[in-house]
Amino acid sequence: AIWGGQSSSGCAGHSMDKSITLPPDEIFRNLENAKRFAIDIGGSLTKLAYYSTVQHKVAKVRSFDHTAKTEGDPLYEISMQEEVSARLHFIKFENAYIETCLDFIKDHLVNTDTKVIKATGGGAHKFKDLIEKKLKLRVDKEDEMTCLIKGCNFVLRNITHEAFVYAKHADSEFRFQNTHPDIFPYLLINIGSGVSIFKVESEDTFERVGGSSIGGGTFWGLGALLTKTKKFDELLQLASKGQHTNVDMLVKDIYGGSYGSLGLTGDLIASSFGKSATPDKEFSKEDMAKSLLHMISNDIGQLACLYARLHNLTRVYFGGFFIRGHPVTMHTITYSINFFTKGEVQALFLRHEGYLGTIGAFLKGAEEDNPNQYSWGENYAGSSGLMSTSPDLNPMQRARSGTFDMLEMDRLERQLVNLPLLQDPSSYIPDTVDLSEDALAREYWLYCFEEALDGVVKRAVASQPDLPEAAERAEKFRHKYQHKLQTLRHQPFAYGSLTVRSLLDTREHCLNEFNFPDPYSKIKQGENDMALKYFQKAVKSLGELSWEQRQFALVRGLLAGNVFDWGAKAVSDVLESDPEFGFEHAKLQLEERPWLVDAYDQWLERLKGPPHKCALFFVDNSGIDIILGVFPFVRELLCRGTEVVLASNSSPALNDVTNSELQILTERIAAMDLVIQSAVKEDRLTLVQSGSSSPCLDLSRLDKVLAGVVRERHVDLVIIEGMGRAIHTNYYAILSCESLKMAVIKNSWLADRLGGKLFSVVFKYEVPPGHKTTTLDHVPVTPS
């Protein structure tokens, strides 16, 4: 149901502005099951939040009853099931649309259990009666600042790349900060009409340590008096064109130059508006607005810096309507903070700053569900992303008139934590290349994902042959993802730093959005089936090799297995055109040693030493990769006396093996191999979920259970396999134990970048600095 101005759906009789860019059912999604409403009404914008459930298809695999198994039957059964998951919806729109929006919500609200709407913000009082009348919900006011801080904690904890540093003249305007596990303590400077400064020490401990009456209202109020311009955005626009030096008295205006003995440069503002007391001189609106902006930003910057020093805090976040997406104010605040702290403190801004209040109000209302016990993830498919800052610095709010901004967050099934083996969690950055900072790389990858889209659509349709409307859904998916790619081309920072990972994840989110939970399920099933047939033969031939030959064959097999990857275009082309492309063929494709990155000799030396206690293996693809590459390698580790933990994705992504698939595969392999069988039985081989559903790997967001296993088993070797996990991400990750990063580069552009060629091999074996090498102290273990 497309909702135009004259449409019949619920808004007849109301004058919804024609310029609304999206039909409301694409804005207020999943309203049928919505419950727990919250609303934050500010001076000009309303932010609505609700909790809802989404029913979507998931692909499940189930092993057949083995006893009755006849030859030719598939390995396992794949079924599509409906699953319900929780999602938070946040929508931001101009106050002018409140009434129309409330009407729409009322008409689509099915759930009648909801009795209350949590409200916060200065406007909550004003619209209380309207809300109560329209929605028949009781408005329950929540403390504004508590909501603000609760919201801030939530986004900092759950949204990747929530915080960013603003650098106007840098290659990339926004530099995103990685999500830290420990978000506390921090300083939050909320610049609304006035300024409030909060020290936040834990989820429930915060204190307003200071504030100032010189804030956004002062800019607006004084600006209006000085320039007769009454609109905040227009004032900012004036300011962006002005020359403050015409109005401000600089150090050089007083001393003729710098004031060296005090370390004051000549261009420093000695006195804001210090020149405007001059009789009979006219000052331009632009210059006065600029001077005012500097005065206020510098003042707030200095206060922020002093409070940060006084409370010994280095993380300082800025929010409030003075900041909200305005590059001019972010720039002046950043400049001021840099000046006063000499770079010791960074001014951090938040992508979802405008939503903090409503998120907080929602959380207050949802306390009985304890939303903080879950991990949440931004849904890239349903979220608008950060707005572009146009080069002429036009204020964005007017440009956005009639548009709705959305944020959707999925409740993740597993609680996510850091890998305990990260050397320094606070400096860990999963992504190897930040595409928002590298225009060439960005161009390439955006092009690459666009090129691959046809194939993805085709496979998506093929994955649901029984569902006639699959083609239509697939087209919708194509449209949405293409639109996302276009948005990202113009606003690379829309969802934080643009990376290959975020492009892949966005695609997965969009596929899920249109109920294509696992387009590769059938392909994976077939490949697994085929590869299993060769497993025993492969193990047998390895057993005939000498110890040293075998070690090399195992690594080579693992790398060759990794060539089979539908995620990489170069390979998916070959696989689709030549299904006979076999394991042996793949081995021939591999680069000869020395590899592009080649630490094999060190690894071999290490193998001559004592066995590792326990290896954690992040696996990659289904089929040949996992069965003929990974399992023989794992088998050898087990034989050496090393326990193995196999970590696989919780939900599907491309042709990556999922945890449930791997469980079936392991059972089957155990049935034909005694080493694996006894290892499973004796709990020396364990399967865990990674908590991820991405072809890449973020070691700071892993399943809590996995982290527990890592600690319990005293993991001392981490193996990361594949381009997505070991090159696009984690290539530079530093672990506190030994690690192996292995991948075949199946993308010629990337190979080129790394100085190699297609099918170049990366074999990185790293020992943390100061780690005791045991190689020479021990007698080599005799190979079995």
Place this chain on the structure above:
Amino acid sequence: MAKIVDSSHSMDKSITLPPDEIFRNLENAKRFAIDIGGSLTKLAYYSTVQHKVAKVRSFDHTAKETEGDPLYEISMQEEVSARLHFIKFENAYIETCLDFIKDHLVNTDTKVIKATGGGAHKFKDLIEKKLKLRVDKEDEMTCLIKGCNFVLRNITHEAFVYAKHADSEFRFQNTHPDIFPYLLINIGSGVSIFKVESEDTFERVGGSSIGGGTFWGLGALLTKTKKFDELLQLASKGQHTNVDMLVKDIYGGSYGSLGLTGDLIASSFGKSATPDKEFSKEDMAKSLLHMISNDIGQLACLYARLHNLTRVYFGGFFIRGHPVTMHTITYSINFFTKGEVQALFLRHEGYLGTIGAFLKGAEEDNPNQYSWGENYAGSSGLMSTSPDLNPMQRARSGTFDMLEMDRLERQLVNLPLLQDPSSYIPDTVDLSEDALAREYWLYCFEEALDGVVKRAVASQPDLPEAAERAEKFRHKYQHKLQTLRHQPL
């Protein structure tokens, strides 16, 4: 006595004192220093004063025979002592004053005049031409701090706390032997914040561009009033609540959970973005004054906390004797520090720069090795703050303010046995806080004056002009008593 100097110069008629009562002891003057600010000039010089001292001498005891001889001999002697002169006047009088000084300057050893302040550059040529002295520029902030150290150390009751609505507007602080460390907030066009740790160790720890120039500049733009004093006068009549957004304007009352009272300013000028509303000049000026004073107050408080300092002195033209600004700054400091830090002002704040410049020039004489005392007879004292809050500078137009300090022969220190030197207050009753006692004692001293004059004349039977001098004494002391009746501080 009131001889008018040099009729060829157009000395403003409104000068209230004859110049030789202002520039005293010029004959022996040396070591000049000048601090030229935006509107006021402060001149300093060192001079020597010849005056009579009564000496007693014991007779030779061995030759002492006769019964009726007195115990010891009393004689009047001439003695020369050192005195520092500081004079403050409006920039408009510079030329006339320089001429007067030139004409009366006898000492020809002086080659240099130390100069500081923003105006020193502007008047350099004039000074060099008139006085034939080389202008030697000294760093403004160093002078300021040197001057501050000097007055804090040498002038009793130099620093005071300002309390607008209290019985006594000024509450003076006792001079502490340990004046360091302290924070000095100089509010000129902008704000500079200094941490002073010793005579020669100080650091500009912070500053702000929101200062006196901002009040003046923004005030001029908002009210079309171009004069600083008039802006202050407007401010003193305004209602800031018409322009500022208070906590209660947003939340309907106090914001209890954050401990914010309803009357707290949430946003300065927060109401003035309202379309189509006119705001009065007075209200805008008041709001501006509050905005700036509160901001400086908060910064002062934060720097004090950061550097662990409790003594915070305020100076600069924004403060200089203006009760309105002293009040708002004091209010702000009290608010932000909850009383832990007091805003301290200085009686001779305006002289700090010139005192410092003078001291820089006199370093070879090492003036800091002596103790100095304010000469009440030669010093003007703090000006009254008239109840209608009229700015004083205009009222003072044509007046000269003076400070004279005598070099004491002995260096003065604490009695080492004082339990707590910093809390020691010598005086038992503070008459400025006790109106009844003040009345009584002023009356008492007035009553006693006749007797004192009589005794003074009698003490110098050999000097014929003693009676005339005694009358001058009576006149001066009576004038001081009258001044003190109206300005007890």
